Amino acid sequence: MKNLKLKAARAGLDLSQEDLAKKCNVSRQTISAIEKGDYNPTINLCIAICKTLNKTLDELFWEEEEA
Amino acid sequence: MNARSAGLAIGLFVGLIICVVFFKYWNKDGKLKTQYDEKQEIVRGRAYKYAFWTLVVYEAVMCILSGFSFNLHADMFIMHFSGIIIAALVHASYSVWNDAYMGLNTNSKRFTVCMILIGLVNLLSGIAAIASGSLVIDGVLQAPFTNLLCAFIFIVIGVEIGVKDLIDKKGGEE
Incomplete structure (x- = not known):
């Protein structure tokens, strides 16, 4: 499932995938895979991304159940 | 230990040193570990x-x-x-x-240069072996064939990296 919240939060800070990747010490392709929903990051990476984007885990990674 | 074994041992040792040098060269932080x-x-x-x-x-x-x-x-x-x-x-x-x-x-440019260099050196060694007639002796492929194998693998990997880079650039950031 695509992570549009992450993509929006990243775009909100005007960061490219490459920028976010460098700040979180991962490759650009890993950030791309997370946003596309092709890879589920570990909790450590989730926390690193949240800290970089100034968001909480819920705001970026909690999946809302469809009504 | 005969001359062939000694040559092999020295060759392996020199090869190991060259590997260390290459790793430190193509890693941005100069570390051995990628x-x-x-x-x-x-x-x-x-x-x-x-x-x-x-x-x-x-x-x-x-x-x-x-x-x-x-x-x-x-x-x-x-x-x-x-x-x-x-x-x-x-x-x-x-x-x-x-x-x-x-x-x-990894510094991708330095890495690519090293790949091309290693591939070329092995290819030239293989070609030299063909030219000198030491590649095949009595209908049996000899050790210099390994140079051609190494050249093949480095060229194939180099091409794959290049093609993947092109595909990634065309795809752009999603």
């Missing part, structure tokens, strides 16, 4: 698994062929080395296509 992120580590784990089974199957096939006294017209050293090259190619190809070949601290 760093990979968590996703890359997972992908590389799978790549190692596929390479391992490729080598196991290869060696099993060699054993069976040997059991049937099948003459492969190649030195035993080449038969085993070929298996290692094929397994290494499987690992590298899987890693390249799943974005796990280049590490976080």
Whole structure:
């Protein structure tokens, strides 16, 4: 499932995938895979991304159940 | 220890030193160890698994062929080395296509230059062996064939990295 919240939060800070990747010490392709929903990051990476984007885990990674 | 064994030992030692020099050159931080992120580590784990089974199957096939006294017209050293090259190619190809070949601290330009250099050196050595007639002796492929195998693998990996880069650039950031 695509992570549009992450993509929006990243775009909100005007960061490219490459920028976010460098700040979180991962490759650009890993950030791309997370946003596309092709890879589920570990909790450590989730926390690193949240800290970089100034968001909480819920705001970026909690999946809302469809009504 | 005869001259051939001594030459092999010295060659291996020099090869090891050259590997250390190359690793320190193409890693941005000058470290020997290449760093990979968590996703890359997972992908590389799978790549190692596929390479391992490729080598196991290869060696099993060699054993069976040997059991049937099948003459492969190649030195035993080449038969085993070929298996290692094929397994290494499987690992590298899987890693390249799943974005796990280049590490976080790899300088891709320096790495590509090194790949081309190593491929060329091996290709030239192989061509020299063909020219001197030492590649095939009495209808049996000799050790210099390993240079051609090495040139092949480096060229294939280099092409794969180049093609993957082009595909990534065309795709752009999503």
